[in-house]
Amino acid sequence: METMPLTLDWPSAAARLACALVAGAAFGIDRSESGKAAGLRTTILVCLAACVAMLQANALLDQTGKGQNSFAVLDLMRLPLGILTGMGFIGAGAVLRKDGLVTGVTTAATLWFVTVIGLCFGGGQYRLGVGGSVVGLAVLWGLRFVERKLERRKAAWLTLCYSIGSDCPQRLAEQLARMGCSLEPRGEYVEQRDGTRESRYLVRWKEEFELHSVATSFGELGRVSGATSLQWSMVD
Secondary structure, X not given: OOOOOOOOOHHHHHHHHHHHHHHHHHHHHHHHHOOOOOOHHHHHHHHHHHHHHHHHHHHOOOOOOOOOOHHHHHOOOHHHHHHHHHHHHHHHHHOEEEOOEEEOHHHHHHHHHHHHHHHHHHOOOHHHHHXXXXXXXXXXXXXXXXXXXXXXXXXXXXXXEXXXXXXXXXXXXXXXXXOOOEEEEEEEEEEOOOOEEEEEEEXXXXXXOOOOHHHHOHHHHHHHHOOOEEEEEEOO
């Protein structure tokens, strides 16, 4: 197993930075092609930042003039650990949640993974960094095609407001049935003072893993069915 060398020269530092640049670019291309905000430049900068942090730690590990217990005194591994902690804030910013739809999780995981790869290269662990990059890219690129073939059971709460005497629920149920959804009434009708009723339903369907075309069409389906208002949220 490779270990971090106690001395660091410029050719070695340049080689590590180059490896981190290539690894960050490889992951960044995947995110950019997927149309993510955290794309090529973001992943490269994250990987390089982690690499530079480990280079700095490596440079401080020079034992000249220090006692054998200097590692314990300096506690230099706090620097890369701080980098990983800070990555949590960037990763959290990449995750978005609206109406129960969660996006950006893969991008956040990619940024965290690229940070670890940068730490590996910055510490001079080339084989570990290259091996981790190959496995990570295989997961991102290879399993993407597997996920596209998977169908996931999904469900959403649907709150429908419509005029008393309207056939809106029946029309909406027919629209959803044509899309392969089932509509289950949940809760009693609540008659409003303005001459409308409010109903709550649980909608179930199957769809591709990262596709949300059914959920995002609820608003349009409610309008076509004659609803005065419609609200929905995904069931986790």
